[in-house]
Amino acid sequence: MAEEEKVIVNNKGLVRAEFNFWVGRYMDKFYDGLEQKKIVGNKCPKCGDVFCPPRSVCGKCNENLSLDQNWVDLPDSGTLQNFTITHFKVTDRRTRKVKDPQLIAMVQIDGSNTAIVNRLLNMPPDEIKIGMRVKVDWSEKTTGAPSDINGFVKV
Amino acid sequence: MEKVGIVGFNQVKMYSDANYGRYEMIFEAVRGALDKSGLKKKDITTVISCTNDYYDGRTISNLFTVEVGGGYLADESKCEMDGAHAVLYGLMRILSGNHKLAVIWSGSMPSCYPYHSTRLYETDPTWERPLGYVNDITAGGFQMRAYMEKFGVSKEEIAKVAVKNRKNAAKNPLALAEAQNANITVEDVLNSEIYSDPVTELMVAQPCDSIAAILLAPERQALKITDNPVWITGVGYSQEAYYLGERDLSISKSMEIAGKTAFTTAGIKDPKNEIDVAELFEAYAHEELILAEALGLADKGKAANLNSEINGDLAINPSGGAIGGNPPCATGLIRIIEAAKQLRGEANGYQVKGAKKAIASGQIGMCAQNNILFTLEGSD
Numbered sequence: 457m458a459e460e461e462k463v464i465v466n467n468k469g470l471v472r473a474e475f476n477f478w479v480g481r482y483m484d485k486f487y488d489g490l491e492q493k494k495i496v497g498n499k500c501p502k503c504g505d506v507f508c509p510p511r512s513v514c515g516k517c518n519e520n521l522s523l524d525q526n527w528v529d530l531p532d533s534g535t536l537q538n539f540t541i542t543h544f545k546v547t548d549r550r551t552r553k554v555k556d557p558q559l560i561a562m563v564q565i566d567g568s569n570t571a572i573v574n575r576l577l578n579m580p581p582d583e584i585k586i587g588m589r590v591k592v593d594w595s596e597k598t599t600g601a602p603s604d605i606n607g608f609v610k611v
Numbered sequence: 612m613e614k615v616g617i618v619g620f621n622q623v624k625m626y627s628d629a630n631y632g633r634y635e636m637i638f639e640a641v642r643g644a645l646d647k648s649g650l651k652k653k654d655i656t657t658v659i660s661c662t663n664d665y666y667d668g669r670t671i672s673n674l675f676t677v678e679v680g681g682g683y684l685a686d687e688s689k690c691e692m693d694g695a696h697a698v699l700y701g702l703m704r705i706l707s708g709n710h711k712l713a714v715i716w717s718g719s720m721p722s723c724y725p726y727h728s729t730r731l732y733e734t735d736p737t738w739e740r741p742l743g744y745v746n747d748i749t750a751g752g753f754q755m756r757a758y759m760e761k762f763g764v765s766k767e768e769i770a771k772v773a774v775k776n777r778k779n780a781a782k783n784p785l786a787l788a789e790a791q792n793a794n795i796t797v798e799d800v801l802n803s804e805i806y807s808d809p810v811t812e813l814m815v816a817q818p819c820d821s822i823a824a825i826l827l828a829p830e831r832q833a834l835k836i837t838d839n840p841v842w843i844t845g846v847g848y849s850q851e852a853y854y855l856g857e858r859d860l861s862i863s864k865s866m867e868i869a870g871k872t873a874f875t876t877a878g879i880k881d882p883k884n885e886i887d888v889a890e891l892f893e894a895y896a897h898e899e900l901i902l903a904e905a906l907g908l909a910d911k912g913k914a915a916n917l918n919s920e921i922n923g924d925l926a927i928n929p930s931g932g933a934i935g936g937n938p939p940c941a942t943g944l945i946r947i948i949e950a951a952k953q954l955r956g957e958a959n960g961y962q963v964k965g966a967k968k969a970i971a972s973g974q975i976g977m978c979a980q981n982n983i984l985f986t987l988e989g990s991d
């Protein structure tokens with residue numbers, strides 16, 4: 457509708473009920489690793505798949521990956537498995553265009569069987585190729601949080 | 612499986628910003644379905660709705676739809692997935708032997724909330740959500756690229772699906788006006804705004820406002836209500852891994868399993884030749900190809916070669932599909948309604964000649980994580 461909307465009731469800010477998720481014991485180890493600029497995953501004792509980030513259960517095998525074993529130290533390098541370039545900010549209240557399109561990648565960390573989703577940095581879009589080698593660009597001051605990884609850069 | 616019939620249905624026209632409220636829209640859909648079938652509130656024995664608390668902006672959101680959805684002092688419950696899953700819930704209530712008429716309704720009004728932002732709430736709050744790189748749009752970009760890379764399918768071939776569905780939507784009076792593009796070309800689709808490369812705006816099934824309702828009854832009851840029931844002959848559904856990084860996005864394993872289950876129940880041995888019309892929930896143009904391949908309607912990577920026009924070898928989404936309008940939670944239910952219309956010969960303007968057997972699918976989650984397939988047959 458072209459005419460300007462008239463706001464009659466605005467529910468914003470009446471209630472605050474924000475979640476305070478605990479990352480859980482497995483992701484705790486993962487984030488502890490990030491703080492030391494290290495990537496860890498864990499291995500299903502049954503099928504041998506290596507999960508990065510780690511999981512408490514392998515869905516395929518319905519098997520628990522016990523917390524005190526199965527850990528695997530992984531390098532901070534990997535292979536670009538997939539990518540997309542988005543012109544929209546996905547966290548915004550409204551779908552809004554961004555100034556510089558974000559390059560978002562699925563990267564399979566070497567030694568793992570899964571891919572993680574993060575940004576691709578300093579890369580002209582026409583140079584991106586599936587299968588190319590990339591590595592983590594670490595944040596200068598790590599805090600054991602998702603933001604410790606700035607993104608991935610070409611090796 | 613015991614015979615359960617679709618004995619009525621109704622759908623509100625899809626709008627990008629409907630000029631009436633949720634309550635009115637739900638009532639129009641449900642009461643309209645009853646009126647068209649000559650039924651009354653007292654005939655309803657169970658009501659199943661499908662909405663999403665996030666999309667409704669309140670918890671246990673079926674509490675506020677009791678009166679308008681026909682659920683007042685009735686056996687009433689809700690399914691928080693796709694409307695097609697609610698039809699499965701309703702089917703199970705009928706198969707329990709305790710019910711004579713199930714009302715199933717679903718839908719949403721995304722003109723009231725930021726749809727793509729709410730999809731971010733599907734992601735893991737302790738890992739992916741704080742980064743904000745995965746929502747339905749970026750996931751669709753990954754899925755399309757995975758499909759193209761794996762099978763060497765071109766953007767043009769995928770854009771053709773959007774062209775077909777938008778042209779079909781132009782023949783469907785209930786489709787979203789913005790998706791009724793009678794003169795659209797492959798170039799228009801490719802040159803439309805990039806959403807998440809390689810996905811462009813016109814390849815997306817745009818969220819819109821609508822509510823749809825369907826009525827189910829056991830065989831004996833169904834034949835009393837109508838001379839022309841549509842029979843549910845089979846159903847299958849399956850769920851894939853949660854994290855995108857654990858899935859092969861170029862195929863749909865869950866739809867493959869859903870299809871096999873439904874076809875086995877329905878006694879369909881050669882889906883490609885036995886099925887006359889398919890209404891598939893494609894959230895993006897490329898998904899129609901991936902889903903058709905998972906169902907065995909084409910070889911892997913070859914669905915673009917299938918003539919799926921209204922009078923082609925196997926009509927897919929003659930109504931315009933989800934690209935013709937995608938009201939969150941209603942889209943899969945609308946696929947079932949559209950397939951039923953085809954089997955009753957009521958798809959005026961986009962009728963597939965002599966349609967006897969149809970399939971209809973619903974989905975939920977990033978990159979169609981969960982798929983459900985119904986097989987339907989018309990009355991002789």
Ligand SMILES: [Zn+2]
Nearest residue numbers: 500503514517
């Ligand atoms: Zn395993």
